[in-house]
């Protein structure tokens with residue numbers, strides 16, 4: 001099987017289905033849509049897309065993109081395949097257990113969908129620099145780690161320069177939990193981003209240490225006692241590996257003994273594993289919905305064949321199908337300096353004309369003299385929160401103000 | 413003793429490890445139902461194989477793809493479970509082969525017979541399945557299929573899926589769907605207003621004043637509320653506090669504190685509504701008792717209705733409510749107090765379950781049905797506060813007044829539904845699909861919608877609603893268009909891509925339909941009841957009852 005995409009890998013009628021939406025606009029398509037060959041050529045030859053994660057969502061995303069006509073796909077994943085992945089990560093077979101997800105997934109997709117090039121990277125997203133991320137037109141994230149998503153989000157937001165459209169890499173992010181999930185489109189610097197919605201995340205239940213140590217009531221309290229207190233006490237420096245079944249068995253034994261002592265019912269091996277690994281239930285069908293939502297948005301962004309999601313799609317599938325599509329608003333901590341200046345000018349009670357801003361001795365933006373204005377102009381597009389840490393003060397000076405004004409910054 | 417050596421054997425087997433992430437959602441009982449199921453999918457389209465992928469992975473028992481077609485170059489381009497090399501071969505056989513790679517424990521069959529001849533000659537074939545799913549079946553064939561399945565009250569449910577380009581819809585045809593474990597957030601009654609004897613005795617015998625400050629701060633709020641209610645009634649001529657007396661009742665609870673920082677009393681305040689919850693049969697559950705299948709049992713009655721009948725009888729006796737739930741929430745307390753309280757609930761719940769089981773045995777004997785396994789009784793009693801029965805309808809029996817109502821609340825969804833209906837009506841009338849982008853075909857389809865709307869009694873004026881009807885914004889999205897605009901947008905979009913089974917739309921439907929199939933088969937969670945309409949241009953979904 002050829003692994004190099006060539007035009008002749010296509011066969012007549014291959015894109016019969018997709019071409020129906022690429023050959024002509026629909027009633028809601030933007031006027032600038034370049035229907036026909038131009039859009040097909042960009043999608044199939046010019047567009048480079050990066051997929052973060054080759055797990056539950058990643059497998060689905062890769063297959064969807066390949067069938068949708070994206071031919072230059074890159075995928076990053078640092079994990080290897082585990083047996084518990086096989087109930088949903090459909091590019092993997094029992095013989096693949098232990099192998100890198102990115103490599104196996106890429107090979108599978110290239111074999112099934114001829115002419116598509118999938119370039120895997122088995123490693124961390126943090127291994128790559130801005131130059132690497134700059135080569136893509138779009139990024140789709142199918143991760144379960146909040147930290148990794150924050151890093152990816154911060155990297156793309158940091159790279160975005162509003163004056164240079166090519167530096168703005170749309171980020172499409174999906175996530176699922178059981179029958180629920182969400183998909184969103186982040187236009188770095190322009191729309192609400194991952195940081196703006198951190199408060200929407202479910203907080204992980206944390207048990208007070210005194211409950212765990214002194215007054216356990218639930219099986220979870222006994223399991224936490226085993227993992228948080230007893231493991232380090234008895235095992236010393238041995239690091240707890242939650243992927244090691246023998247470690248889970250040890251915790252289960254210790255938790256069961258404690259539960260028995262306190263007459264608490266319900267400690268099982270599976271619950272022990274669930275609590276210490278913080279397992280989130282996951283099924284193929286929800287991943288399919290969310291991955292397909294993400295890829296639909298990718299296709300719409302790449303082709304402009306239809307308006308894309310602005311900017312959040314939330315799904316709850318436990319009672320019927322309930323979804324909510326809305327525009328999540330940017331948090332003001334992502335206020336850029338220019339927006340801050342606009343706000344300042346609007347404030348009637350401040351009456352600052354042509355204000356200059358600084359943080360301590362560091363100028364943020366100076367209106368005069370011209371050399372300094374030019375030197376600090378680049379800061380206008382930077383986030384205030386990047387320059388001034390929370391709780392610190394911005395100094396405002398203006399010819400119209402007889403004194404310098406200090407404003408304390410708090411980020412919500 | 414090293415605890416690890418005693419628990420090695422408790423490590424899950426490979427079946428449990430493979431399905432771990434889903435067993436946490438539907439447990440072994442749901443998994444068993446899946447593994448016993450047989451699913452028929454009509455056509456080997458990209459949407460059909462996407463649905464099956466999401467059913468084969470979690471391990472349904474068996475599936476059949478019914479499709480007499482051969483793989484075209486078009487099919488090989490949009491379907492992940494076909495390959496370029498499949499072109500010219502049987503579409504059913506090729507896609508079954510690729511799907512079976514996903515899970516060794518699932519059986520799959522390719523049936524290349526012609527559906528029309530099955531419908532005419534051996535319709536009983538259809539009834540050997542747990543569930544039938546049909547994607548983009550032609551109107552006349554679908555009418556026949558749906559009426560055959562509807563004709564047998566014990567026949568399998570039918571999921572009808574339609575899609576074109578970015579637009580899609582699906583609905584489920586069933587007479588009645590019963591759900592034992594609906595996984596809703598409804599909490600059962602803990603009977604704090606009407607404490608069972610052991611709980612009442614415990615709360616009243618406890619000498620609050622004699623406890624030291626530590627023990628006093630560990631009294632579970634359930635006990636505090638039972639005691640507070642008792643004291644209130646003593647002081648108010650036996651009457652429970654009314655809502656307007658909430659402030660006084662809370663003040664009375666706070667006066668019970670020994671120290672300002674007793675969190676258990678603060679918890680009693682935040683949970684005070686539990687003291688106001690009346691211990692009665694919830695009205696939604698009481699309504700189920702009048703279901704004819706519950707009232708009139710015979711030897712063909714399902715365990716659900718046999719148990720529901722017994723539940724009705726149970727609630728006619730003291731204390732005139734549902735069997736007690738043995739499961740307590742976590743409560744601020746120490747171990748001894750909490751475990752003691754939990755013990756009281758468990759003992760009472762067990763006694764009531766025994767009484768329920770005794771009534772059930774009489775009902776079983778009288779109806780002449782098979783005894784219900786105790787694990788099923790356990791599940792039923794545990795979930796009896798959230799039982800559900802969905803009443804379904806036959807596919808394509810649109811109700812005009814419901815349609816008008818849906819136009820007012822969900823204009824976008826009705827627009828898409830009508831446009832998809834017009835697409836299939838076009839094919840039925842002209843024996844061909846509309847041509848992509850054809851203005852002439854668009855006009856024909858638009859006429860069909862106009863005729864349908866005027867038959868339903870719709871006119872422009874009926875848009876202007878003054879009766880406070882709210883447009884369902886969650887389903888409609890941010891932009892506000894008139895119903896007419898929604899209809900013409902949807903119809904235009906369908907004519908843009910009348911026969912496009914987009915890989916992304918197919919994958920999305922694959923997820924949605926598999927979710928609904930799992931809910932139907934496991935009888936857990938709540939399936940849709942209506943038509944679920946999907947618009948991937950506005951990235952919205954909405955379910956309309958029509």
Ligand SMILES: [Zn+2]
Pocket residue numbers: 191192193194195196197330331334
């Ligand atoms: Zn943000």
